[in-house]
Amino acid sequence: MTAKGNRMNAPALRAALLDWYDAHARSLPWRAPPGAGKRTDPYFVWLSEVMLQQTTVPHATPYFLAFTRRWPTVSDLAAEEDAEVMAAWAGLGYYARARNLLACARAVAGRRGGVFPDTEEGLLRLPGVGAYTAAAVAAIAFDREANVVDGNVERVMARLFAVEPPLPDSKPELKRLAGSLATADRPGDWAQALMDLGATVCRPKAPLCDRCPISGACAAYARGDQETFPRKTKKAERPRRHGVAWLLTDGDRVALVRRPPKGLLGGMLGLPTSDWRAAPWTDAEALAAAPTVAAWRDAGEIEHVFTHFALTLRVFRAEGAMAAEWTPRAGLEALPSVFLKAAKAGLTRLV
DNA sequence: CACTCGTGGAG
DNA sequence: TCTCCAAGAGT
Incomplete structure (x- = not known):
């Protein structure tokens, strides 16, 4: 057992992960460097979050760059023809996202004068913005305290606490565990730190536990079966x-x-x-x-x-x-x- | 609440 | 080749 051991409490775990994020945050086109006090344009945060729903960073990145070059503001996007936006989305998949993207842009540009809501509740009312995206935009764009839970965070929580019940039934429990760690201190960085950890270290396969800043607090790592989490129910065969x-x-x-x-x-x-x-x-x-x-x-x-x-x-x-x-x-x-x-x-x- | 809804890369 | 799966939302 290391010095930090499994006695790492919540504040120590938070500090360790935020320190790791300060040193290892991925550089992404829609992201401001950690801690710098700069806030990213809510339009960029929202657009990137929608594009990244069930979509990998390498796949979404060229679309994000093309959209923001062609439509620099949410009002520019809102004013565009449906067919042009659908064509620009072609190849990215889940096309309801593009339809909702336009509906959302028009709601923000019209009824709100181009200004995004700055609360989770307000964001949640927008088309195509669900629990995850509302929390992510509130935290990342507005630095509001929010429990941001995506697939990465679910996996990190499942391993950290060795959660035995399988997904998707365990979703509420995993969200509750994530909420037990969230605080009002650097909410945007915290959310992105958890997701970056899941994406680059606490990966689905072959997790890099020797590079993990919170392995000392990880119940699954202590057992040695971290890669078996999260448990999942078998999917139906594809007809x-x-x-x-x-x-x-x-x-x-x-x-x-x-x-x-x-x-x-x-x-x-x-x-x-x-x-x-x-x-x-x-x-x-x-x-x-x-x-x-x-x-x-x-x-x-x-x-x-x-x-x-x-x-x-x-x-x-x-x-x-x-x-x-x-x-x-x-x-x-x-x-x-x-x-x-x-x-x-x-x-x-x-x- | 179970089902619908894309795509391409990794192993 | 085949399975898994990636920053989920709507119904």
């Missing part, structure tokens, strides 16, 4: 669905359709598709369901994995005409990944 996508071209242009505002890929442009069902589509079924009569040619199939199902998508291509949003090939970057993948297959792999 497979089958569909058909039609790539209709007119020279350089591709026929795209705007998807309904809610549901999967809601509000995004896409290729015309069939239903996505359990049974594969035969050639005859696919051709009968085509959006227009044309000399459809088989372009093979693509595989794509969504959160709760896997998709096999047959792709057919033809030259022709139909009512659609005709888009130059260069504009295909506005498509969600599944359709970009299908379009590339159709344009390059005619069978």
Whole structure:
């Protein structure tokens, strides 16, 4: 047992982690250096938090840079056309976030004159801002005391206290434990310190306990089974669905359709598709369901994995005409990944 | 409250 | 190849 041992109390643990954060904080485009007293623009904090929901830092970073370059303030974003923002979000996934992002920006720019609420309760009323994001923005942008609990914090708490019940049922207990450590001292730095620790040291796999400033207080580390936390209930198997996508071209242009505002890929442009069902589509079924009569040619199939199902998508291509949003090939970057993948297959792999 | 909702990188 | 999973929210 080290000198700090397992007797490390809450104040000592807090001090150790904040000291670690002062020395090891990640440098991120939306973040001010720790302790400097600078506050980050609430717009940057909010935008980054929404982009980072269930999304990795490397994936979200180029989107954050593009959004803030193109729309430097929340009012700039609020004034933009829906289609432009959805196109800019394409590839980032969970497209309800983009719809709520615009709704939130317009609420802040309109009813609040471009000023974000500075309390957790006020933030929580905004579209797309839930318990985590409200707490994170309140703490990071406004330095308000808040219990900021994301997946990182849940993992740190599960190990620190060797919480046996599995996620997601243990969420309330993990949040309660996190709250037992939170104080009004440097709330923004504390929240980010916990998340940075989870992301870089207390990682899901192969945690770097020899670099952990609070390993002396960690119940799981003391037992030696830290990597087995947090316990998790097994996830249901992912079913497979089958569909058909039609790539209709007119020279350089591709026929795209705007998807309904809610549901999967809601509000995004896409290729015309069939239903996505359990049974594969035969050639005859696919051709009968085509959006227009044309000399459809088989372009093979693509595989794509969504959160709760896997998709096999047959792709057919033809030259022709139909009512659609005709888009130059260069504009295909506005498509969600599944359709970009299908379009590339159709344009390059005619069978 | 269980389910829906994307994507790409790591191991 | 396959599993896991990343700064969750809405319904």
